[in-house]
Amino acid sequence: MRNLNSNDLMTCVAIFGKVGDKLKIEEGTPEAAIGMKFVSSALSFAQSDIKALLADIAEMSIEDFEKQPFEDMKSFFQRVKALTQKF
Numbered sequence: 805m806r807n808l809n810s811n812d813l814m815t816c817v818a819i820f821g822k823v824g825d826k827l828k829i830e831e832g833t834p835e836a837a838i839g840m841k842f843v844s845s846a847l848s849f850a851q852s853d854i855k856a857l858l859a860d861i862a863e864m865s866i867e868d869f870e871k872q873p874f875e876d877m878k879s880f881f882q883r884v885k886a887l888t889q890k891f
Contacts, residue, residue, distance in 0.1 A: 805880070806863055808887050815857050822850040858884075 823845045829838055846854060859869035862880055872880070 805883055805887075806861060808861065812857065812861065815853065819846055819850045819853050819857070822846070822853065 823842065826849060827842060827845045829841065833841075855866055855869060858880075859866045861884065862869055
C-alpha cells in the first residue's frame with residue numbers, strides 16, 4: 805500500500821463534489837451520522853471513483869481490488885485509517 809498524496813486529496817474533493825447538494829444534513833446531526841450519510845451518498849453517486857481511488861492506494865487494478873476477500877479488505881481499511889490519522 806502506498807502513502808496518501810496530494811493527488812488523493814484532489815480525488816476526494818472531486819468525490820465530495822459529486823455528492824454535493826445530494827447530502828442533506830439537519831442541524832444538530834452528530835458527526836458520526838454525518839460521516840455515515842456522506843459514505844452512503846458517496847457510494848450512491850461516486851462508487852466507481854471510490855473503487856478507483858482505493859485500488860490505486862492499494863497499488864492494484866480495480867478488478868483485483870474487487871476480488872479481494874473481505875478479511876483482506878478489513879485489513880486494508882485498517883491500514884487506510886492508520887495512514888489518515890497521520891495527516
